[in-house]
Amino acid sequence: MVSKVSKLFRGRLVLFTGMLLWLTTVASVQAEETQPERVKDLRYGWALYEYHQGNAFEALTQLAVARERGGIDGHGDYPALVEGGLMLSWGMTREASRVFTQLLGDDGAGSTLAPDVRNQAWFYLGKVFYLEGDHALARKNLERVNGDVLAEANHELFREWVYLQARLLMMSPDSGDESKRISLQALLEDTDIWALYLRYNSAVSTLDAGDSVAAEAELKKLISIIDPPSLADEPDRERQGMLSRARLSLAQLYLRENRFEAALEVLGAMSLSGVYVEQALFAYAVAAARQGQPERALDALDSLSNRELFSPWRQQVPFARAYVLEQMNKPQRALSAFKQAADHYAARIEALNNTRARLSEENLMAQLEFRRDSDGILTDSFGRLQVEPVDFSIAEVLAEETFQQALAELNELYQMQSFIAERQARFESFRVMLETREQQRRIRIAQTRAALASQQADQWQQLQQAFSEKISAALAEEDARFFMTSKQKALRERLDQVEATLAGLPDDETTASQRATYRRMRAHFDWWIANDYGVNRWDAQKQLQDLDREMERFQSQRQRVEALMADDARHDDLAQRITASEQELESVGEEVSNALRSARQKLLHQVDRMLEARQEEISGYLLASRHAQARLADQLFQESQSAGASNE
Amino acid sequence: MADYLRKQLPALIVALLLVFTASVSAQSNRESGNDDAAVAEQVEALKKKVIRLNRDLFILEEDLLFPANTQVAVFVSVDTGKFLELDAVKLKVDDEIVASHLYTERQVTALARGGMQRLYIGNLKTGRHQITAFVEGVGPEQRPYKQAASLEFEKGTGTAALEIRVEDRSSNYQPSVSILEWE
Numbered sequence: 056m057v058s059k060v061s062k063l064f065r066g067r068l069v070l071f072t073g074m075l076l077w078l079t080t081v082a083s084v085q086a087e088e089t090q091p092e093r094v095k096d097l098r099y100g101w102a103l104y105e106y107h108q109g110n111a112f113e114a115l116t117q118l119a120v121a122r123e124r125g126g127i128d129g130h131g132d133y134p135a136l137v138e139g140g141l142m143l144s145w146g147m148t149r150e151a152s153r154v155f156t157q158l159l160g161d162d163g164a165g166s167t168l169a170p171d172v173r174n175q176a177w178f179y180l181g182k183v184f185y186l187e188g189d190h191a192l193a194r195k196n197l198e199r200v201n202g203d204v205l206a207e208a209n210h211e212l213f214r215e216w217v218y219l220q221a222r223l224l225m226m227s228p229d230s231g232d233e234s235k236r237i238s239l240q241a242l243l244e245d246t247d248i249w250a251l252y253l254r255y256n257s258a259v260s261t262l263d264a265g266d267s268v269a270a271e272a273e274l275k276k277l278i279s280i281i282d283p284p285s286l287a288d289e290p291d292r293e294r295q296g297m298l299s300r301a302r303l304s305l306a307q308l309y310l311r312e313n314r315f316e317a318a319l320e321v322l323g324a325m326s327l328s329g330v331y332v333e334q335a336l337f338a339y340a341v342a343a344a345r346q347g348q349p350e351r352a353l354d355a356l357d358s359l360s361n362r363e364l365f366s367p368w369r370q371q372v373p374f375a376r377a378y379v380l381e382q383m384n385k386p387q388r389a390l391s392a393f394k395q396a397a398d399h400y401a402a403r404i405e406a407l408n409n410t411r412a413r414l415s416e417e418n419l420m421a422q423l424e425f426r427r428d429s430d431g432i433l434t435d436s437f438g439r440l441q442v443e444p445v446d447f448s449i450a451e452v453l454a455e456e457t458f459q460q461a462l463a464e465l466n467e468l469y470q471m472q473s474f475i476a477e478r479q480a481r482f483e484s485f486r487v488m489l490e491t492r493e494q495q496r497r498i499r500i501a502q503t504r505a506a507l508a509s510q511q512a513d514q515w516q517q518l519q520q521a522f523s524e525k526i527s528a529a530l531a532e533e534d535a536r537f538f539m540t541s542k543q544k545a546l547r548e549r550l551d552q553v554e555a556t557l558a559g560l561p562d563d564e565t566t567a568s569q570r571a572t573y574r575r576m577r578a579h580f581d582w583w584i585a586n587d588y589g590v591n592r593w594d595a596q597k598q599l600q601d602l603d604r605e606m607e608r609f610q611s612q613r614q615r616v617e618a619l620m621a622d623d624a625r626h627d628d629l630a631q632r633i634t635a636s637e638q639e640l641e642s643v644g645e646e647v648s649n650a651l652r653s654a655r656q657k658l659l660h661q662v663d664r665m666l667e668a669r670q671e672e673i674s675g676y677l678l679a680s681r682h683a684q685a686r687l688a689d690q691l692f693q694e695s696q697s698a699g700a701s702n703e
Numbered sequence: 704m705a706d707y708l709r710k711q712l713p714a715l716i717v718a719l720l721l722v723f724t725a726s727v728s729a730q731s732n733r734e735s736g737n738d739d740a741a742v743a744e745q746v747e748a749l750k751k752k753v754i755r756l757n758r759d760l761f762i763l764e765e766d767l768l769f770p771a772n773t774q775v776a777v778f779v780s781v782d783t784g785k786f787l788e789l790d791a792v793k794l795k796v797d798d799e800i801v802a803s804h805l806y807t808e809r810q811v812t813a814l815a816r817g818g819m820q821r822l823y824i825g826n827l828k829t830g831r832h833q834i835t836a837f838v839e840g841v842g843p844e845q846r847p848y849k850q851a852a853s854l855e856f857e858k859g860t861g862t863a864a865l866e867i868r869v870e871d872r873s874s875n876y877q878p879s880v881s882i883l884e885w886e
Contacts, residue, residue, distance in 0.1 A: 092817060097778055097864055097885060100819025107813035112754070119758035147747050187743075464746045471753050478760060488767050632763050636756065643752050650749055653742050 095129030096121070106137060111145035112470070131167045132158055136176060146463060148183050152192065155180050159199075171208035174200050178216055185219055187460070194223045202242075217242050218249035225253075225260055245280050251297050254280075258304065267308060274305040299331045306338050315346035333359060333368040340375055349383040370669075373399045374676045377683065390687040393680045400677035407670045414663055416655050423462075461658045468651045475644040482637050489633065493626055500620045512613060519606050526599055530592065535584050538591035543584060550577055765824075773826035775863040777802070777834065781814040786871045787848055787878035789814065790840040794823050794867075797832050801825060822867065827858045836867040838880045854882035 094100035098121035105114035118138050121127050127134045135158045142151035155176050159168070168176075181196030197220050206213040217239050224236040243250035258273035281298040302325050309318035322339045325332070336359040343352035356379065360372045377392030424443050442462065529537035539547065553573050560566045765774070779792055789811050793803040802823035806814075814820060835853040842848030852867065864885040872879045 093782060094780075094817060094819060097776075097819060097821075097866075100778065100780065100817070101821055103816070104810075104813045104818025104820050107816045107818050108809045112757070115754050116757045116761060119754055120761055123758060123762060145750060146743075147750050149744070149747055150751060460743065464742065467750070468746060471749060474753065474757070478757075481760075481764075485764070485767060492767070629763070629767055632759070632766075636759055636763060639752075639756055639759075643749065643756055646745075646749055646752070650742065650745050653745070657742055 096127045098124065099127045099130055099134055102134070102137065106141060109144075111141045112474075115141050115145065133168070136168060136172065139176060140179070143179055143183050146460075146467060148180075148187060151183070152180055152196070155196075170201065170204045174205045174208065175212065178205065178212055182215075182219060185223065190223055190226060193219070194227075197223070214243060214247060214249050218253060221253050222256065225256060248293060248297075251277060251281065251294070255297065255301060255304075258301075262308065267312065271305065271308055274301050274308070277301045278305070295326070296331075299325055299335070303331045303335055303338065306335070306342070310338060310342055310345075313345070315342045318342040319346060333362065337368050337371060337375070340379070344375075344379050344382055349379045352379045353383070370400075370403065370673060371676065374680055377680065381683070381687070386687055386691055390684060390691065393684040393687060397677055397680040397684060400673050400680060403673050404670055404677065407666055407673070411663055411666050411670075414659055414666070416659065419659065419662060458658070458661050461654060461661065465651070465654045465658055468647055468654055471647045472644070472651060475640055475647060478640055479637075479644070482633065482640075485633050489626070489629055492629075496626070503616060503620065507613065507616070512609070516606065516610075519602055523599060523603070526595060530596075533588075535588035535591075538588060538595050539584060540587070540591060543580075543587070543591075546580060550580055769824055769826055771862050772860050773828065775823075775825055775827045775832075775858065775865070776821055777823040777836075777865045777867060779804075779814065779820045779822050779867045779869070780818075781811075781869045783871055784811070784815040784869070786843050786876060787838075787869060788841040789838070789869065792822060792839070792867065793837040795835040795837075796823075796825070796827070797834075819866070827863070829858050829860060832856060832858055834865060834882060836880065836882055838867070838869055840878075842878060843876055848878065850878070850880045852880040852882050854884065856884050 094103065098117060102114045102117035102121065105111075105117060115138065118127075118134060118141075121134070135154060139151045139154040139158065142148070142154060159173050159176060177196050177199040181193045181200070184190075184196060185193035187193075197216060200216055202213065202216065205216055221236045221239045224232040224239070240250065240253050243253070254273060254277045258270045258277065261273060262270035278298065278301050281294050281301070302321050306318040306321040309315070309321065319339065319342045322335050322342065325335045336355045340352040340355035340359070343349070343355060353376065356372050356376045359369060360376070362369060373392070373396035377389050377396050380392050381389035383389075426442070525537070528534075536547075550573070554577070557566060557570055557573055560569075562570070769776075775796075777794060781787075781789055789806050791803065791805045794801055804820070804822060810820065833853060833855045835851055837849065837851045840848050854865065856863070856865070866883045866885060868881050868883055870879050870881070
């Protein structure tokens with residue numbers, strides 16, 4: 056029996072953590088079976104590296120950085136598709152919807168993406184809205200999917216798509232949708248697990264509408280499809296779970312109609328190791344008691360109370376047990392059982408009071424076991440945390456979609472808070488970096504100034520100015536001698552020396568020939584200078600212009616260096632960006648703290664609501680137990696009085 | 704009183720049926736309240752802000768620490784990784800080890816799916832530099848595999864981006880490692 060119980064427990068874990076998230080576990084956000092294309096943009100490659108590790112935040116940041124740095128080249132619309140997928144997986148459904156609509160167009164055709172890729176984008180978007188309970192947006196997006204293309208590309212998704220659409224039609228208040236739903240359902244084989252879920256939900260809807268005959272027929276049909284289990288082509292556990300569920304529902308329907316024999320027959324066929332065994336045992340006890348078989352009822356209740364783990368169904372057992380004993384005409388035992396039941400319920404109420412009073416995030420988290428790997432808590436494709444209850448009593452609330460969402464939000468907010476704290480700590484180092492950068496700049500400026508000084512720039516400028524003035528004056532005076540070449544100047548010097556030598560000699564016959572030669576040479580020299588004046592002047596002017604140009608360039612560079620040295624714009628810009636980012640970080644940090652408070656309250660409120668409902672239910676049993684106690688005590692007293700009187 | 708008690712069991716059945724109906728909605732959606740939606744929208748708006756903020760801080764940090772004229776970044780890619788199960792990469796720039804990384808299973812998968820890891824970002828002066836990558840892992844037939852690749856490159860005044868590419872070489876069923884410079 057013990058081994059059966061633990062097997063059952065594992066089954067229930069699967070139920071609570073798996074079944075309600077059934078929709079989320081079929082496929083990941085993007086089909087990745089094909090060989091990846093080599094990236095043509097480094098930043099995109101980096102974003103993909105984060106994306107494939109499930110680091111949505113880092114990947115989204117890289118895509119945002121790429122956009123800021125000029126976009127991603129060579130990958131068409133795929134980066135936007137990846138971004139939309141990342142947003143979906145990080146719970147940014149509205150933003151993802153905006154990205155997809157912008158990318159794919161309202162008709163789903165306005166993009167270079169392949170039709171099957173577009174289809175999957177709409178499918179996943181619709182599915183996320185469905186899970187969030189936004190039926191209008193879910194329907195809108197699922198209707199954009201081309202069923203034929205999806206069936207061809209991914210039949211698994213196609214079946215799920217049919218299921219989601221049919222469920223939305225089922226929940227729609229428009230009665231005209233019924234025929235659409237039937238035609239959709241016809242696209243699935245009867246044995247398809249999605250068709251089974253649809254049939255089950257259809258039975259429930261029919262029952263809600265008050266048509267128990269149709270609901271009974273639907274449930275019987277469902278049972279006949281699943282049983283025998285050899286027909287199963289899906290994981291057996293899921294089908295067996297569905298079979299148990301259908302049988303239990305049918306039995307409950309019979310109970311409601313006081314058809315106890317039929318209920319006992321259906322419940323008797325249920326496996327004792329199934330997921331719904333506790334509910335089945337209780338229903339069995341009810342049916343047996345009402346059928347006039349209190350012993351069988353008592354057996355079922357005993358089996359139920361012997362279960363090791365807590366189940367909401369067990370809290371009804373003490374009262375029901377006492378009731379059955381009374382039905383068996385054992386008033387003494389029944390009185391004692393009612394007393395025990397009352398004590399049990401009073402203790403449970405007290406325990407729940409304590410639990411509610413002590414309810415805190417810490418206590419709640421202690422009841423949850425998160426699945427982790429070396430990189431942190433594992434999530435599914437839609438960002439929900441993979442979590443199991445440590446205390447099975449909270450499995451009920453854990454199974455709720457809203458609780459799962461709130462839990463995921465809380466986790467994300469904590470991650471944001473940790474990001475903000477980590478970034479805030481880095482601002483100090485940012486400042487140090489900026490200061491270091493500024494110091495290095497100052498050092499470089501000092502070095503540059505020293506280098507400029509060593510160039511003696513001012514002195515060179517004065518020389519250039521003086522030279523320029525001299526040339527201008529020579530030009531004005533047409534001073535041919537000024538523009539002589541070096542060779543001419545050397546020759547003039549030698550002529551001057553000859554002239555000086557001749558001046559020291561007697562001017563007579565002995566020097567006449569030399570003086571004549573000198574005059575001839577001097578005349579020739581003067582003629583040469585006059586003749587070369589134009590060429591020499593032009594050459595000097597050209598040299599001067601080249602010098603002017605070089606000096607101008609030098610001055611311009613010098614001014615630029617001076618301007619750079621004087622300009623702190625870059626430093627100021629960085630400093631401003633640091634300050635602005637720090638302020639923004641602080642502001643976002645406050646918002647995150649507020650959101651954390653809200654998310655925490657929301658989460659605890661949900662748990663408290665569940666505990667309150669459980670408390671109210673138990674209070675009902677407590678009241679009924681005490682009334683029964685009083686009534687039985689009264690009855691036994693009167694019986695003893697009557698017996699005494701008759702003895703007298 | 705007896706009547707009251709007799710009414711209890713049918714009440715339990717009703718409770719059962721209520722739970723039954725509730726359990727059905729396990730397959731259906733639950734309507735979220737306005738408060739829930741408000742928190743969800745608030746969280747979504749915050750996420751947008753945090754992404755923008757992280758983007759700005761990321762760019763600021765790059766501008767501050769790695770100015771464009773000196774920046775050099777080295778990426779790692781794996782194509783397709785059938786002949787090598789990547790274990791670790793070590794990087795030397797001008798004979799100095801500047802980065803090393805041990806890969807987790809998730810990171811290896813991300814690389815095999817087309818992702819590129821930024822292994823290193825730093826600053827280098829303009830001029831010629833040598834970069835050497837040492838790749839370790841498990842090669843064909845589960846044998847330890849080590850290979851190095853080197854590249855001499857000219858660092859100009861713009862950012863430099865290099866890629867350590869681990870490829871499968873179908874000609875000899877061996878992995879190969881090379882370093883490429885991105886334009």
